[in-house]
Amino acid sequence: DFTPNAFVEETVEGLRQKIGKEKVVLALSGGVDSTVAAVLLNKAIGKNLYCIFVNNGLLRKNEFQNVLNQYNGMGLNVKGVDATERFMNALAGLEDPEKKRKAIGRVFIEVFDDEAKLIDDATFLGQGTIYPDVIESISVKGPSATIKSHHNVGGLPDFMKLKIVEPLRMLFKDEVRRVGASLGIDPELLGRHPFPGPGLAIRILGDITQEKVRLLQEVDAIFIEGLKEHGLYNKVWQAGAILLPVNSVGVMGDERTYEKVVALRAVASTDGMTADWVHLPYEFLMEISNKIINKVKGVNRVVYDISSKPPATIEWE
Ligand code: XMP
Secondary structure, eight states: OOOHHHHHHHHHHHHHHHHTTOEEEEEEOSSHHHHHHHHHHHHHHGGGEEEEEEEOSOSSTTHHHHHHHHHHHTTOOEEEEEOHHHHHHHHTTOOSHHHHHHHHHHHHHHHHHHHHHTSTTEEEEEOOOOHHHHHHHHSOOSHHHHHHHHHSTTOOOTTOOOEEEOTTTTOOHHHHHHHHHHTTOOHHHHTOOOOOTTGGGGTBOSOOOHHHHHHHHHHHHHHHHHHHHTTOGGGOSEEEEEEEEEEEEEEETTEEEEEEEEEEEEEEOSSSSSBEEOOOOHHHHHHHHHHHHHHSTTEEEEEEOOOOBTTSOSSOO
């Protein structure tokens, strides 16, 4: 049986022995895994852990600043790096989902490497790899496995000759959450929905512009806050909004509009490999749809995705 307290004690002791007085760099993502890994390392080696949190400009509304504040509040030695422009420049004109993913992965590694170089004589790379990531990167399961592989397992560029330290390598997600709770991490952070590394870039169908990102952030924030207000957030495994590359006709007053369509998606799942669309209450969907159309300029139609995985995927790209 898994006991979080014992795991923390043993792991912290093990990390101290393994790392000694050396320095560790770690990329924080705002997600559960990298956060728990960082808190464990922080407990073991304190200021010799250098965390880097990159804003790729594709996070949820206000997420970069909020999460950065939270990390600071937790006493982590963290540097926030706003690389929005570098990501936007690399994405300009790209429409193909895999090209967008590759561009984001490449720029992330460049930005991270630039930052890691500033930390003199770091010898370790800390990673929030968990057991399912290890399995997924060993077995070949098609595109989604290789996609994830460069985000977590072996996300190490060749030119960075760092030793890897992965304190969560043997844990399942629920065990990571339990370890996080026993470390005193905010339950809200531990309960956050999974969010893809390429962020809103794969929820904006077609090419990315800052204006589209801003619009989708507004829509997404209304949806997510609504789920929280109605006590639905924790009943859903993952939720988000998708900006479709079509305009539709609508009316406002006595004027005809021709504006964007957004889709809402909420799924139930245990591991993301299969997923069912969630039967959100009609009343809730009505309220959110009205709010989005009234508050977000440029959107005149909201649809709800009623496809399960398989054969649909959770993301649209
Ligand atoms: P799909 O769309 O394949 O998504 O059903 C399954 C889970 O994986 C996430 N996902 C990604 N995560 N990089 C990531 O880090 C990616 O490129 C990526 N694509 C999908 C998705 O959000 C869902 O949780």
